Amino acid sequence: MEEGAAGDSARRFVTAQVQDAASACALLAPKTLQEVEADGHCAAVLGDGAPAAVPRLESVEVYGTNAIARFDADTVFLARFRDGWRVTAAHCRPDGPQRPYQCEIQAG
């Protein structure tokens, strides 16, 4: 059930990024949004990094209040806040075993 809700939020985020970057900003976790806005207006930053097409969701794993959504051309990390799942990091790619993903959008 939580996998479905986290997957929905991740899918809405990547879709919004391609079609309407401003609404994608509303799906970012507060600290991630703060970090993105340090580089400029959120919609412009997300729009610049948006993929050409909406990626396809392949899998979602949820542990506690944290989730990872794997798309065919992207990986998104999420956390469940009081108002629902928010994106904590996006445009992530693996950087070897037991190493953190390298993410273009993340907090801190």
Next chain:
Amino acid sequence: MRRLREHGLAVSFTALLVGALVGEAFAGRADYNDQAADAGLPVLGMLQYLTSAHFAADVAENWQSEYLQFTVFILLTVWLVQRGSPESKPLDKAGAESDEEQKVGPHATRDSPAWARLGGWRTRVYSHSLGLVMTLFFLGSWLAQFVAGRAAYNADQLKDLQAPLGWGEYALAPDFWNRTLQNWQSEFLAVASMVVLSIYLRERGSPESKPVGEPHDSTGVEG
């Protein structure tokens, strides 16, 4: 009141257990939320924390080691003895002992438990029921630590933008074995300390100690 006094040990330790669990819940939640707030991640309410993998793993890792400690102690003291220790049987009693000494089958008394009197598989099972149930409690709580520990570890992995581990990977992960062995070593230390210290030291009135005036080399004597 008399009933309460006659069950003082069980009642007191149950109360201590509940008190310690409540304290662990408050301290554990505060610790979890401190770290989550620092990372800008969601904090947990008390009910959410009590049903979280983090709380379950922290509780289960301690439970499994306690059950292991007493299970190993119960089983090893059948065969191993320690000169001078009240925790040991007399030196010539090592082993499962005779049916007469154990009051089973034809040697059972009128007050003996039914399965001790009946003979056959029921007496064999009942003869090891304490070790069996303690072993099941140990294995159950170790399994709970494994399941909850993996979920808690993977939640932390995701917070750190790392991939979660599968069941097989977590069975070999340092986190699982560190949680396990750091508890085991402390339990074995406690038992070894009690077995050896009780040879030379006394606690007047305690059945875990020899009588104060009992010689150091008296074995299997409780106060």
